[in-house]
Amino acid sequence: MTTLLPERLLASVRSSDSIVINGERRASMSGETFDVFDPGTGEVIGQAASGGETDIDVAVRDADRAFRESWKDAKPTVRAKALLRLADLIEENTAELAQLETLDNGKPLWETTNFDVPMTAELYRYYGGWATKLTGDVLPVSPLFGPAFAYTRREPFGVVGAIVPWNFPLMISAWKLAPALAAGNAVVIKPAEQTPLSAVRIAELALEAGFPPGVMNVVTGFGETAGAPLVTHPLVRTVAFTGSGEVGKLIMRSAADHLKPVHLELGGKSPNIIMADADIPSAVQGAMLGIFFNQGEVCCAGSRIYVDAPVYDEFVDAITTHAGSLKLGHGLAEGTQMGPLVSAEQLERVGGFVERSREDGATVAVGGERAKDVNNGGYFYRPTVVTGTTDDMEIAREEVFGPVAVVMPFDGEDDVLRRANGNANGLAAAVWTRDVSRAHRLASQLEAGTVWVNAYNMIDPTMPFGGYKASGFGRDSGAEALLHYTQTKSVWVNLDR
Ligand code: NAI
Ligand code: MG
Numbered sequence: 001m002t003t004l005l006p007e008r009l010l011a012s013v014r015s016s017d018s019i020v021i022n023g024e025r026r027a028s029m030s031g032e033t034f035d036v037f038d039p040g041t042g043e044v045i046g047q048a049a050s051g052g053e054t055d056i057d058v059a060v061r062d063a064d065r066a067f068r069e070s071w072k073d074a075k076p077t078v079r080a081k082a083l084l085r086l087a088d089l090i091e092e093n094t095a096e097l098a099q100l101e102t103l104d105n106g107k108p109l110w111e112t113t114n115f116d117v118p119m120t121a122e123l124y125r126y127y128g129g130w131a132t133k134l135t136g137d138v139l140p141v142s143p144l145f146g147p148a149f150a151y152t153r154r155e156p157f158g159v160v161g162a163i164v165p166w167n168f169p170l171m172i173s174a175w176k177l178a179p180a181l182a183a184g185n186a187v188v189i190k191p192a193e194q195t196p197l198s199a200v201r202i203a204e205l206a207l208e209a210g211f212p213p214g215v216m217n218v219v220t221g222f223g224e225t226a227g228a229p230l231v232t233h234p235l236v237r238t239v240a241f242t243g244s245g246e247v248g249k250l251i252m253r254s255a256a257d258h259l260k261p262v263h264l265e266l267g268g269k270s271p272n273i274i275m276a277d278a279d280i281p282s283a284v285q286g287a288m289l290g291i292f293f294n295q296g297e298v299c300c301a302g303s304r305i306y307v308d309a310p311v312y313d314e315f316v317d318a319i320t321t322h323a324g325s326l327k328l329g330h331g332l333a334e335g336t337q338m339g340p341l342v343s344a345e346q347l348e349r350v351g352g353f354v355e356r357s358r359e360d361g362a363t364v365a366v367g368g369e370r371a372k373d374v375n376n377g378g379y380f381y382r383p384t385v386v387t388g389t390t391d392d393m394e395i396a397r398e399e400v401f402g403p404v405a406v407v408m409p410f411d412g413e414d415d416v417l418r419r420a421n422g423n424a425n426g427l428a429a430a431v432w433t434r435d436v437s438r439a440h441r442l443a444s445q446l447e448a449g450t451v452w453v454n455a456y457n458m459i460d461p462t463m464p465f466g467g468y469k470a471s472g473f474g475r476d477s478g479a480e481a482l483l484h485y486t487q488t489k490s491v492w493v494n495l496d497r
Helices: 007-014 054-073 076-092 094-105 108-129 171-182 197-209 222-234 245-257 280-296 309-324 344-359 413-420 436-445 478-485
Strands: 019-021 022-026 031-036 043-049 148-156 159-163 188-190 216-219 236-242 260-263 271-274 304-308 363-366 384-387 404-410 428-430 452-453 486-494
Touching: 019 054, 019 197, 043 245, 054 076, 054 159, 054 188, 054 216, 054 222, 076 094, 076 108, 076 171, 076 197, 094 108, 094 171, 094 197, 108 171, 159 171, 159 222, 159 436, 171 188, 171 236, 171 478, 197 216, 222 236, 236 245, 236 271, 236 478, 245 260, 245 384, 271 280, 271 413, 280 304, 280 309, 280 404, 280 428, 304 309, 304 413, 309 363, 309 384, 309 404, 344 363, 344 384, 344 404, 404 413, 413 436, 428 436, 436 452, 478 486
Parallel strands: 159 188, 159 236, 188 216, 236 260, 271 304, 271 428, 304 404, 384 404, 428 452
Antiparallel strands: 019 022, 019 216, 031 043, 148 486, 363 384
């Protein structure tokens, strides 16, 4: 399979100089590396540099220098051009980036080609537009002493520390990098240890696009050794994180010691609500997309499917049939509909949730096992639907982060609202109905940062994305994300001196 890849791609996969500081690729100071796996075979396909505290220190200092010397006062048109050019370069290199992301994460090539890469390009393009449109206000002050003129400026923080997960490496990196860079910050990004490859290519393309060296830096490595020192480095002024709630709490605690703001996008257990008056075939398709897209390794996955009692049996029949017929395969193989999970650890974790649900008395209607027949060494897990659960069972309450949905019947709008909102998380929710009043009523009552009506997993660079409750705070995408990467300065000018 890997022989299909271009030589340049293979070279970048094999390399252990995956740290990018001041526009140069480097090995880690300690010389330590870690293995990069192909999740479709379980084979080691290369090494990446395991960065540590010293690498972070060098990267952050260099980013701070680049911020002061070449980025913070760069003309907005210069920043815009670099971001727009990067968007173009990403599109021009779609085939390579898509293969790289598929090889690293396992997800199907059709997905990286038609979703991850184009969405990444559009994020850089969208924030490229913002670079020239970040205005302050002229303030209608009423001075108590003498005439005055006052205004605000939106200024960058300096160095932004970004820590990202493995489920959408390119896109989630762009969620942080694009608005941060548009606003004039420099960034040090730490990709997930499971998927270090694509961030390195983006940093290379960024240089080609005209970003000054040092403005975008990548330190590959593990959470405790590279992520933690990035959070505490005194020159890192704000931290943007997507990942688990557990690590989100650690980051917030350690940021508190340094009084630095954090923006956390954490997990979910999102309710997908199917009313009896919905177009059921579309709802089934939407529910499939909601839980099996990207192997269910999606923070907003529709993992709690609530179905109106009158259509429950029909819905369960349909979704189990469809789930059972999804074609699993290597991400690079023709016709693959669902790829492997990202790692042996994630495979173990997902399988553990399903095993415990059986012990709790739930029924596995379809799936519920590793798919060794696809590839004995790959991390394949069958699309799984679990029924016979109550809302308080672990499988219905906790994020599985894999292709596992629970389907539960409900009795009326009040019942489903109470149960949908009864979870600690609040990242996303969806409602399937033909009743327009009901759709808006539920959209207003659901405790979630995003609500889809007759749709699932739809996102856009213009649309803020983030959590209510335990799913975190702050928003990626949209104008709102720029608030995390700018601080407001008020300027007062005395007019009679
Ligand atoms: P994680 O939260 O440990 O990893 C996310 C990122 O944080 C990675 O870059 C990791 O290296 C870094 N990190 C880990 N420990 C750190 C620390 N002490 N300080 C600074 N950075 C640190 O997620 P993991 O272990 O990969 O997955 C565990 C579970 O988390 C998943 O099963 C899923 O439920 C959830 N998750 C949610 C994601 C989301 O998109 N909201 C993404 C990834 C995982
Ligand atoms: Mg972890």
